[in-house]
Amino acid sequence: MEEGCSCIYSRMASRFSIGLLMILAIVLLMVRVLYVIYRCGKPLPKGVSQSFTTLIVLGSGGHTAEMLSLLSVLRKDRFTPRFYIAAATDNMSLQKARSFEDSVAEKPAVKEASQFMQIYRSREVGQSYVTSVWTTIVAIVHALWLMIRIRPQVILCNGPGTCIPLCVIAFVFKVLGIRWSSIFYVESVARVKKLSLSGLLLYKLRIADQFFVQWPQLHKKYPRAHYVGCLMIEF
Amino acid sequence: MEDRENAKRVVFVTVGTTSFDALVKAVVSEDVKDELQKRGFTHLLIQMGRGIFFPTKCDGADGSLVVDYFTFSSSIADYIRSASLVISHAGSGSIFETLKLGKPLIVVVNEDLMDNHQCELAEALEERKHLYYTRPHTLYQTLKKMELESLVRYTPGDGTPVARIIDRFLGFPDD
Structure with a gap:
């Protein structure tokens, strides 16, 4: 009985952690996208490069x-x-x-x-x-x-x-x-x-x-x- | 004959890379040809693109307007340069090519084109009196009332502000 319980718990925990990781990844990606949108349109610092491809x-x-x-x-x-x-x-x-x-x-x-x-x-x-x-x-x-x-x-x-x-x-x-x-x-x-x-x-x-x-x-x-x-x- | 050669005044018609038979038909109509001759033009040269309407060539032996045509050329600029009047489709390429060379220009809008944003450009430039803007069936009326002297010469734009903005954005010092 106890074993079964812990098995279910661990399965739930692993599912939970996978879900959490995915949410974390999505949030990170969203933050990155927002950061990129924020940075777009901002001038580059002076003298970054002599020439650009x-x-x-x-x-x-x-x-x-x-x-x-x-x-x-x-x-x-x-x-x-x-x-x-x-x-x-x-x-x-x-x-x-x-x-x-x-x-x-x-x-x-x-x-x-x-x-x-x-x-x-x-x-x-x-x-x-x-x-x-x-x-x-x-x-x-x-x-x-x-x-x-x-x-x-x-x-x-x-x-x-x-x-x-x-x-x-x-x-x-x-x-x-x-x-x-x-x-x-x-x-x-x-x-x-x-x-x-x-x-x-x-x-x-x-x-x-x-x-x-x-x-x-x-x-x-x-x-x-x-x-x-x-x-x-x-x- | 030599006199005629000296007084050669060419009307150059260009339809660009596609076909625009309505324009070709309009310029070779008797009304339009008469009006052009009345205004002292001697030659009518037509770049007709992919059109399927072939105008009748005329060598002007009987004192009428000389009519000639070709399909495409890689040196449209040379034809514009030797013309006294340009009648063009509404493509921005040939509009600015003509304006840069300071030639009087009538732009004829192709009403058959679906995405007809190009008439915006011709309209805006007509407001500034750089050209005349018309449609194939009103070409004759436009010719009749046009006063080429009232056109305002187009002054080429200045690209340095854009270059400065781009350079500053990329962190280059101003020269």
Whole structure:
């Protein structure tokens, strides 16, 4: 009788302790997530690093032109090495990025400072939702593989949907302590009154450390963003 | 003939990477061609993308507007540079390419596109008088009433504030 009792007790105790451990783990994770959200948007201490591994997410047409416009005003020695990512179906963007890099390269020796990669998109325009479940899984695994290889410290993006999985993975890396990164999001100049879906997600979930908009109408609606005026510049 | 070559004033029409047959049809309509000629334009060059509507080419031998077209080109900027007026779809790429080169611009919004946030940009830039903004079926009216002299030249933006914010955030000293 007594033996049976103690057996039940010990079983209950072990179940209890497993439950307790799980709750503890969840609480710890939540605390960590909250801490990461709190730390996002806080500037890094002065002189942390001379240069940052930078990931640049390119989109199609207008997006890429805007991104290269932004890159042209950043000091290249501070953002090096640079990794460019574009959708696998987008041939033009990486080509434009290559010619941009060629135009800024001081000498051929430092050419390796930049790399160009393609990423699978989760859903192409017009693709059915059923097949997009599978392609989304492939896209996420591919994004994870690229992020593990690059482990960026700075991410620059301005709106193409491909930046979402990359930024979410970057956030998970922050939570897990794999790599701390600063995410800068510049909403496209084409967005005047409403943010794009990517922009809205990164703003609301506070994944973007610094958020920039190019029209005063948007700044009114999203006060945490910096209003920087139109960035389409000559270079 | 040489005189004509000297006084060459090109209207360049661009639809971007997709198709926009409604725009192509609108620019080659008799009304629009007449109005363009009345305003002293001599050539109409159309980048028609993936469209399936092929306009009739015209060499202008009878004194009418010269009409020519092509599908795609990697150097759209060169065409814009040599044009006296650009009629473009609402893509931000070609809008800013044209504005940066200081060419008068009419933006025609593609009403068939589902996600039509792009007309926001054209609307906002029209408010600032950088361009004219219209739809395919109102292109003629817009041409008729437009005064190219009243357009305000677009001054390219300044990226240094963004660079400064990013640099400070990352702990770099100001230069």
